Amino acid sequence: MDFDLTAEQLSLQKAAIDFARAELSSDMIRRDAERAFSHDGWKKCAAFGVHGLPIPEEFGGSGSDPVTTVAVMEGLGYGSPDQGLLFSINAHMWTNSIPLLIYGTAEQKQKYLPGLCDGSLIGANGASEPNAGSDVFSMRTRVTKSGNEYILDGTKTFVTNAPVADLFAVYGTLDPKLGATGICGFIIEKGTPGLSVGKKMDKMGLRTSPMAELVLENCRVPAAALLGREGRGAEVFSCSMGWERACILATCVGTMRRQLERCIDYARTRKQFGQPIGKFQSVANRIVDMKLRYETARLMIYKVGWLMQKNKSADMDAAMIKLYVSEAFVKSCLDAVQIHGGSGFMTELEFERELRDSVGSTLYSGTTEIQRNIIARGLRI
Ligand SMILES: Cc1cc2nc3c(=O)[nH]c(=O)nc-3n(C[C@H](O)[C@H](O)[C@H](O)COP(=O)(O)OP(=O)(O)OC[C@H]3O[C@@H](n4cnc5c(N)ncnc54)[C@H](O)[C@@H]3O)c2cc1C
Structure with missing residues (x-):
């Protein structure tokens, strides 16, 4: 068993860290307060x-394998404090580009993938509804077939990137009574009559990642907009969630590493009672726990990358990563605040924002509870 990244992967990760520090790090406190999405950062990341x-x-990408992809994403999360921007990019990759690559027609791939890769198109995903969250396939957005067209009616909620998106992966049902077997996926362009971005949604964290409702009112799309086969949208959605769960928290693992290093520095230099606070066992133990969480999280994400690379089933491992890393990230953010004392609670040190950002990770792509259900099912309990 070889735990090393290759020289090429390490050099790409280093380049990602240097790039993120130089280009994605400025003015973060103001941008978070103003809920400012960075179009500039988006374009630079695409470039x-x-x-x-x-x-x-x-199709305009680099064809990197999953381990290399995860290594670069980890590097970005280590180098950049803009978890919101990185979250937006993740959402775009796993819910638009990947389903298009796997389920798209030749025409759809040619039409959209180059723009999704070069950043000229921003993708969003409309699956959740006000009454269909964890139980997403109980969605009510109605799909009606009319000749060679489909008509969509319904409202989607929590749609990451919606206010800035050019392309929407949207899911609806032919008949709610059919459950998962009635779901259809579509890829719909901004400006399509009947599709509009609704109320903007403000949130606790990830504030540089914009979010809104998506409204579909008599939205007519051609059959060519169908993503995957009619009635097989649940498969498309599940595939995108599999990739998302496996890869979306790599950036958070990078952030956990940065926090760990900052906490070690602080524990060595901050003195109370005549000695560095790291000499107090209760402070050192927090740092030891942060290190353990970081190393475990890192091993888990690379293991899933490796499984995907070998085309082995990774559903249960992806659920385990999603569950473990999100909860570990929240705990480590709390430890970072505590180790820095009152200063840790202040906006200036940026741990409070990272804590707010981290909470979202236990909710998006399926909550912690849903991941536990998936793992329990995998264990046939
Ligand atoms: C930052 C962020 C970004 C998001 N981006 C998108 C997006 O781009 N597109 C999109 O479609 N959606 C998006 N979502 C929505 C997300 O997928 C849902 O919030 C999530 O699936 C949970 O659904 P819900 O909020 O309706 O909660 P509910 O499903 O109502 O759950 C409420 C509580 O009940 C628990 N619960 C529900 N069912 C079970 C069960 N069977 N067993 C145990 N516990 C259960 C949940 O775990 C939770 O604690 C985003 C959410 C967040 C926070």
């Missing part, structure tokens, strides 16, 4: 090659 990492070269 660096982030958006196209898992997409083959023929």
Whole structure:
């Protein structure tokens, strides 16, 4: 068993860290307060090659394998404090580019993947509804077939990137009574009559990642907009969630590493009672726990990357990563605040924002409870 990244992967990760520090780090406190999405950061990330990492070269990506993709994402999270921007990019990659790559028609791939890779298109995902969250396939957005067209009616909620998106992966049902077997996926362009971005949604964290409702009112789309086969949208959605759960927290693992290093520095230099606070066992123990969580999280995300690379089933491992890393991230953010005392609670040190950002990770892509259900099912309990 070889736990090393290759020289090429290490050099790409280092380049990602340097890039993120230089280009994605400025003015974070103000941008968080103003809920400012960075179009500039988005374009720079696309030019660096982030958006196209898992997409083959023929469609404008670099065709990187999952381990390399995870290594670059970890590097970005280590180098950049902009968890919101990185979250937006993740949402775009796993809910638009990947389902298009796997389920799209040749025409859809040619039409959309190059723009999704070069950053000229921003993707969003409309699955959740006010009354269909964890139980997403109980969605009510209605799909009616009319000749060679489909008509969509319904409201989607919590749609990451919606206020800035050009392309929407949208899921609806032919008949709510059919459950998962009635779901259809579509890829719909901004400006399509009947599709509008509704109320903007403000949130606790990830504030540089915009979010809104999506409204579909008599929204007519051609059959060519169908993503995957009619009635097989649940498969498309589940595939995108599998990739998302496996990869979306790599950036958080990078942030956990940065927090750990900052806490070690602080514990060595901050003195109370005549000695560095790290000499107090209760402070040192927090740092030891942060190190353990970081190392475990890192091993888990690379293991899933490796499983995906070998085309082995990774559903249960992806659920385990999603569950473990999100909860570990929240705990480590809390430890970082505590180790820094009153200063840790202040906006200036940026741990309070990271804590707010971290809470979202226990909710999006399926909550902690839903991941536990998936793991329990995998264990046939
Ligand atoms: C930051 C963020 C970004 C998001 N981005 C998107 C997006 O781009 N597109 C999109 O479609 N959605 C998005 N979502 C929505 C997200 O997928 C849902 O919030 C999530 O699936 C939970 O659904 P819900 O909020 O309706 O909670 P509910 O499903 O109502 O759950 C409420 C509580 O009950 C628990 N619960 C529910 N069912 C079970 C069960 N069977 N067993 C045990 N516990 C259960 C939940 O775990 C939770 O604690 C985003 C959410 C967040 C926070």
